[in-house]
Amino acid sequence: MTAPAQVSASLTNSANNYQLGSPSTVTVINALSAGMTAPAIGTRSSGTASIGNGVVVFSNRTVPSFTGTAVNGVSFILSEGFESAWRNKNQESTFGGVSPSSPAVIPSGITNGTSIRLTFTGLQTGMTLNLSPVNGGALSVTSTNNTITAAANTTVIDFASTDLTAKEILQINGTLAAPSTTGSPFTTGPIQVTATFYPINPALTGSLIPFSTTYPNFVQADLGPLTIGTVVNPTTTLLIPYAVADLGFDTGIAIANTTADPFGGAVNGGATAGAGPVTISLYGRTATGATPTVVTINTSATVRPGSGLDASGNLNSGSTWTVLLSELRSSAGQTGSFTGYIFIQVPFLDGHGASFISDFRSFTSASPVLVVPPPLSTSRSGQGVESLNN
Numbered sequence: 001m002t003a004p005a006q007v008s009a010s011l012t013n014s015a016n017n018y019q020l021g022s023p024s025t026v027t028v029i030n031a032l033s034a035g036m037t038a039p040a041i042g043t044r045s046s047g048t049a050s051i052g053n054g055v056v057v058f059s060n061r062t063v064p065s066f067t068g069t070a071v072n073g074v075s076f077i078l079s080e081g082f083e084s085a086w087r088n089k090n091q092e093s094t095f096g097g098v099s100p101s102s103p104a105v106i107p108s109g110i111t112n113g114t115s116i117r118l119t120f121t122g123l124q125t126g127m128t129l130n131l132s133p134v135n136g137g138a139l140s141v142t143s144t145n146n147t148i149t150a151a152a153n154t155t156v157i158d159f160a161s162t163d164l165t166a167k168e169i170l171q172i173n174g175t176l177a178a179p180s181t182t183g184s185p186f187t188t189g190p191i192q193v194t195a196t197f198y199p200i201n202p203a204l205t206g207s208l209i210p211f212s213t214t215y216p217n218f219v220q221a222d223l224g225p226l227t228i229g230t231v232v233n234p235t236t237t238l239l240i241p242y243a244v245a246d247l248g249f250d251t252g253i254a255i256a257n258t259t260a261d262p263f264g265g266a267v268n269g270g271a272t273a274g275a276g277p278v279t280i281s282l283y284g285r286t287a288t289g290a291t292p293t294v295v296t297i298n299t300s301a302t303v304r305p306g307s308g309l310d311a312s313g314n315l316n317s318g319s320t321w322t323v324l325l326s327e328l329r330s331s332a333g334q335t336g337s338f339t340g341y342i343f344i345q346v347p348f349l350d351g352h353g354a355s356f357i358s359d360f361r362s363f364t365s366a367s368p369v370l371v372v373p374p375p376l377s378t379s380r381s382g383q384g385v386e387s388l389n390n
Contacts, residue, residue: 011309035085038223039195042077044171050075050136055176059186060272061126061176062234062349063353064373072176074228077169078157078195084164086139091164092216111214117155117198118172121225122191126179129191130156134171136233141170148174156198174228181272191229194222195205234274236351237327237372238344243325246337248359251325251367253306253342258316258350273317274348278309280328282314284340292340296330305331315346343372 006072043050052073056064063072089112105237109170124131129148133141139162140247143208145155148387243251253279263270280296297303299313306323315321329338344353353369 004149005353017260021028022347033199034081034118034229036077036081036195036223039078039118039193039226041075041228042171042385043075044077044134044169048136048171051173053128054227055174055191057127057176057186057191057229057231058234058349059188059231059265060274061179061181061183061186062272063176064297072178075171076174076176076193076226076228077171079169083167086114086168087164088159088161092160097251112199112216113159114216115198116170118157119194119196120148120153120154120191120229120311121194121220122189123148123153124186124231125150125182126186127181128177130175131193132173132175132178133157134173136171137168138166139168139170164292176229180302186231188231188233190227191231192198192225192227194226196220196222202352211212224375233347234272234349236349237375238346238353238354239370239372240342240344240355240367241356241370242340242367243355243356244339245325245329246339248253249333249357249363250357250360251323252356253325253328253344254320254322254354255315255344256320256347256352257317257346258352259316259348262348274350275314276347277313277320279345281343281345282328282334282338282340283342284334284338295332295334297328303331316350317348318354330350359374 008032041053045178050140052075055072057072085310100107120129120184127150131143131146131148133143135141140160142158143155145152145156148155157170157300159381171209197218198218199217201214203217238255240251240253243253257275259271259275261270265272276301280297282297283291284295286292297305299305299309299310299315303315305327306321308319308321310316310319325338325342329335354363355367355369357367358364359381
């Protein structure tokens with residue numbers, strides 16, 4: 001079978017010359033329901049704690065950390081398609097009989113329940129995803145492998161007990177162990193999971209005798225994939241909420257690549273060195289208050305405003321880039337005045353910034369530079385995601 005299914009239908013006393021007493025109809029088949037729905041991010045109930053919406057790993061083999069806690073948790077659920085789809089071995093019916101094409105007797109007895117196999121893709125050598133299936137109510141499960149790696153990327157969920165009168169939801173929590181900092185960079189991409197009923201075997205042998213090693217057994221029919229995490233390039237996003245280039249005032253900007261530090265590299269808790277070009281996005285105020293047209297500047301060998309970038313336009317580890325807003329706008333062919341805010345992105349962790357507004361005669365005022373967590377790990381739709389102290 002492809003999956004446990006629920007079947008029923010109606011048969012009347014006029015169908016196929018069957019004669020029925022009272023009632024005049026009986027239910028035979030009126031629906032076909034799948035035994036499981038596709039995995040989804042979430043929790044079984046409000047009383048079951050979620051540990052996160054997705055694991056995040058940087059391609060430089062580090063895990064992002066904010067307020068001292070690594071962003072490396074995910075909770076996802078599997079939902080039962082109908083009330084009795086999930087069964088343990090004892091809840092399955094025994095059977096016996098004779099093959100229609102052979103006198104061989106079909107072995108009686110049940111070898112397993114309706115297990116579920118989970119397959120994880122996107123994990124790379126050096127990553128470990130630790131699973132914790134959550135039991136609750138009548139639902140109790142075991143897992144054949146709670147330590148998922150690139151080499152051992154499957155686990156089988158077996159049901160110890162279930163409620164055959166209720167549609168149940170299985171929650172599985174997962175945490176990503178901090179990977180080794182040595183080795184080649186990770187490849188960017190999603191980390192995903194698929195689910196199928198298990199064990200997977202053909203229904204009949206080559207002699208058309210029912211397959212007898214396991215019962216019940218299933219045809220592989222993966223549900224998903226569900227993305228439970230992602231590998232992204234390390235970045236720092238900085239936000240200057242207020243910048244001006246107008247009426248003799250200008251905004252000075254300094255961006256430091258602090259991945260060079262006195263702590264002896266990642267093995268001793270220091271930063272992982274990184275370097276790369278700078279991307280600047282200018283959001284200028286409009287006279288009507290309408291959403292502005294964004295001006296984007298990417299530093300390169302031919303676009304190197306200010307001082308501190310190398311010949312290729314990269315901000316190297318240990319270097320500080322300084323530039324005026326007027327220089328940035330000139331490099332983008334912009335003229336006239338500017339009042340608005342600025343996003344600055346660099347392709348490494350531990351970028352930091354400072355800015356000021358000045359007329360370079362008698363007035364200078366510091367302007368804050370906020371650090372924005374990577375949106376893939378902390379959505380900007382949330383609250384309190386930007387800070388001065390990162």
